[in-house]
Amino acid sequence: MTRDMLKNLIRLVGLLACVGFAGCAYDNPAEPSRPPLDPSAPAQVAIGAAPGVGTQAGTAAVTATVQNGNGVALPNVVVTFATTRGTISPAQAATGVNGVALATLTASDTADVTASVGTLAAHTLVVSAGSPTPPPGPALPASFLNVTGSATTGVPVVFSVSSSAVGATWIWSFGDGAIEQSTAFSIPHTYGKAGVYTATVSSSMTAASSATIAVTDPLPPPATPAAFAVSMGCTTSTTSLALACNVAATANGVPLPSGSITNVTWDWGDGLIDANQTTTVKTHPYANAGTYRVFASVTGAPSLGAPQTATTSLSVTVPKPPT
Numbered sequence: 001m002t003r004d005m006l007k008n009l010i011r012l013v014g015l016l017a018c019v020g021f022a023g024c025a026y027d028n029p030a031e032p033s034r035p036p037l038d039p040s041a042p043a044q045v046a047i048g049a050a051p052g053v054g055t056q057a058g059t060a061a062v063t064a065t066v067q068n069g070n071g072v073a074l075p076n077v078v079v080t081f082a083t084t085r086g087t088i089s090p091a092q093a094a095t096g097v098n099g100v101a102l103a104t105l106t107a108s109d110t111a112d113v114t115a116s117v118g119t120l121a122a123h124t125l126v127v128s129a130g131s132p133t134p135p136p137g138p139a140l141p142a143s144f145l146n147v148t149g150s151a152t153t154g155v156p157v158v159f160s161v162s163s164s165a166v167g168a169t170w171i172w173s174f175g176d177g178a179i180e181q182s183t184a185f186s187i188p189h190t191y192g193k194a195g196v197y198t199a200t201v202s203s204s205m206t207a208a209s210s211a212t213i214a215v216t217d218p219l220p221p222p223a224t225p226a227a228f229a230v231s232m233g234c235t236t237s238t239t240s241l242a243l244a245c246n247v248a249a250t251a252n253g254v255p256l257p258s259g260s261i262t263n264v265t266w267d268w269g270d271g272l273i274d275a276n277q278t279t280t281v282k283t284h285p286y287a288n289a290g291t292y293r294v295f296a297s298v299t300g301a302p303s304l305g306a307p308q309t310a311t312t313s314l315s316v317t318v319p320k321p322p323t
Contacts (some may be wrong), residue, residue, distance in 0.1 A: 037070065045079070045121065051126060062113055064117075069098060076094055079117055110271055145210060149214065153194055156188040169183055170183065230312045232296050241285055241289060243285075243294070245281070252306050
């Protein structure tokens, strides 16, 4: 009898001896502990597919998701794809940072697609969505609506179209409810109300084209300046060679207050000038008696317009005072 057989026999005898005795216990050996999980090792793989539609019909986007034992996505894991129908490309692809590898299935019938990583594998059935939608026919020739970006109410504006189409009948929509039809490549239109309008030109032979035009009311005519006129009166002295003169102004024949006169330049006719005076009355002494032509250049600011300037003159005789 070997040593191990002897140990097992002794253990069996001890177990039998404990039967019926409350104080006897059997020491069951503990289950050996499991080795720790490797976080970088793939533990599960899942597969999904999204069939294409329209122009992508007959294809499907296939995704394979790889995770470790804790359910964490694993990047840079090579996944092998296979299909029972059609083709799948690429046959192998590495997972990205989200743990997903991508491939494209091309098949005209239902296919069983498999994604495998080592001994792990998952598969799904992909139903074909039919044949791809045929591409659209050739595009219609382009047309371009030409018009100025702004216009004035009541003033005709010309619209024109640029296109290689020959023999087209153009439908013009001006955005204000008016629509016209012509074979000419240009047409005038008058807007009756200010606003921003979107005009369109179209035909059965070309693509439509549109443009925006801002329409404003005409500016009011400039105000007619008031007719500004000035007059002068002078008085000689009986005791000296002095002359006192004053000026007055009118706008459209209506007298203006003296405060409307802002500047007066006096030319006394004897070579002396008093410029840029702000009062309407001025006295000037002459050196000698005689007849002089006095000029006054007057600037005023009528309430109906900008400042204006007018000139007036008067011939005066300055007598020699009595001795």
